[in-house]
Structure formats: structure tokens, C-alpha cells
Amino acid sequence: MPVSAQRCFLVAILATLCPACPAGVPFVPPAPDACSNSADGSLINLEIGDGTDASAPFHPFVQGDSPSFITGGQGLRMFAIRLRLQGSQPPTCVRQTTAIYDEAGLNYGQITTPLKTYADAPGARTTRPLWLAFGIPDQFRLHVQAGTLQRDIHLCQPCPLPSQSTAGNDTAP
Numbered sequence: 001m002p003v004s005a006q007r008c009f010l011v012a013i014l015a016t017l018c019p020a021c022p023a024g025v026p027f028v029p030p031a032p033d034a035c036s037n038s039a040d041g042s043l044i045n046l047e048i049g050d051g052t053d054a055s056a057p058f059h060p061f062v063q064g065d066s067p068s069f070i071t072g073g074q075g076l077r078m079f080a081i082r083l084r085l086q087g088s089q090p091p092t093c094v095r096q097t098t099a100i101y102d103e104a105g106l107n108y109g110q111i112t113t114p115l116k117t118y119a120d121a122p123g124a125r126t127t128r129p130l131w132l133a134f135g136i137p138d139q140f141r142l143h144v145q146a147g148t149l150q151r152d153i154h155l156c157q158p159c160p161l162p163s164q165s166t167a168g169n170d171t172a173p
Contacts, residue, residue: 092125
């Protein structure tokens with residue numbers, strides 16, 4: 001067997017044994033952590049954060065952040081978010097809609113799925129990662145409505161230089 005054929009054979013075997021390896025099976029995002037008994041609860045704040053590592057402490061996005069993108073099996077970029085709800089009684093299951101818009105306002109996709117929430121800090125509950133696998137433009141607006149609150153934040157990949165970005169806190173419409 002020629003050396004190149006041996007390498008291909010070895011790569012095929014390794015891909016089968018090690019799906020997380022670069023030559024392995026592409027990442028497939030898990031289904032949303034859905035629930036069916038959604039409620040609005042008593043909310044005063046909604047934050048959108050990075051959901052790449054569900055075991056990490058919640059880290060909210062700020063305007064101009066660059067999410068950690070992963071390329072899926074069909075070649076689309078995707079990233080994960082987590083939501084943190086704060087209030088006197090945040091719900092254990094929250095109705096939510098998450099959408100991505102380009103700078104001109106074109107909707108690239110949305111997910112409307114009630115999500116389970118889990119105790120975080122006192123008066124706060126956080127969702128597990130929600131993977132967004134749309135054809136995502138380089139600069140976009142992420143819009144989330146959860147319960148009675150909504151939040152918009154501008155994210156990008158790659159982001160402009162800091163002097164060109166619109167730094168600041170996210171805004172609620």
C-alpha cells in the first residue's frame with residue numbers, strides 16, 4: 001500500500017475512534033433545553049452571555065463582542081448563548097425568542113422555544129446553552145425577548161478595531 005494510501009487509511013481509523021479530533025465527525029449542536037410550562041415570572045433584567053462553556057460562570061456579552069464561533073458539518077458558523085434572568089421570581093421555564101439580524105435589518109433566522117432556567121446567583125436564573133446555527137453575517141444584531149423583557153446587542157466576527165467599534169452597554173428597545 002503506498003504511503004499516501006496508508007495515511008488516508010490511518011486518518012479514517014482515527015476519525016472513527018476519535019470523533020472530537022479535527023479529522024473526526026463535525027460538531028452537531030444539542031437540541032435546546034426546552035420546557036413546556038413557560039411563565040414570565042417577575043423580571044427586572046435580562047442578560048445575554050457566551051454559552052460556549054456551560055460549566056463556566058455566566059459571562060455577559062457587551063456591544064461589539066465577538067462570540068466563539070464553531071463551524072458545523074454543513075459549513076455554517078454557529079455559536080451558543082446563555083440567558084440570565086434577574087428579578088424577585090425568575091421563572092423556571094421562560095418563553096423566549098432569539099433572532100439574528102444583519103446591519104440592514106434582514107432576519108437571518110430565529111428560535112422560539114421555551115427554555116428551562118437554573119438557579120444562579122440570588123434572584124437570578126440562567127439557561128443552558130442555546131446554539132444558533134444560521135447563516136450568520138460578520139456583523140449582526142442579536143435580539144432576545146424573554147418573558148416580558150427584550151434586549152439587543154451588536155456582535156461581530158471579525159470585529160472592527162476598538163477605535164471603530166461602538167463600545168457601550170447593550171440596549172433594550
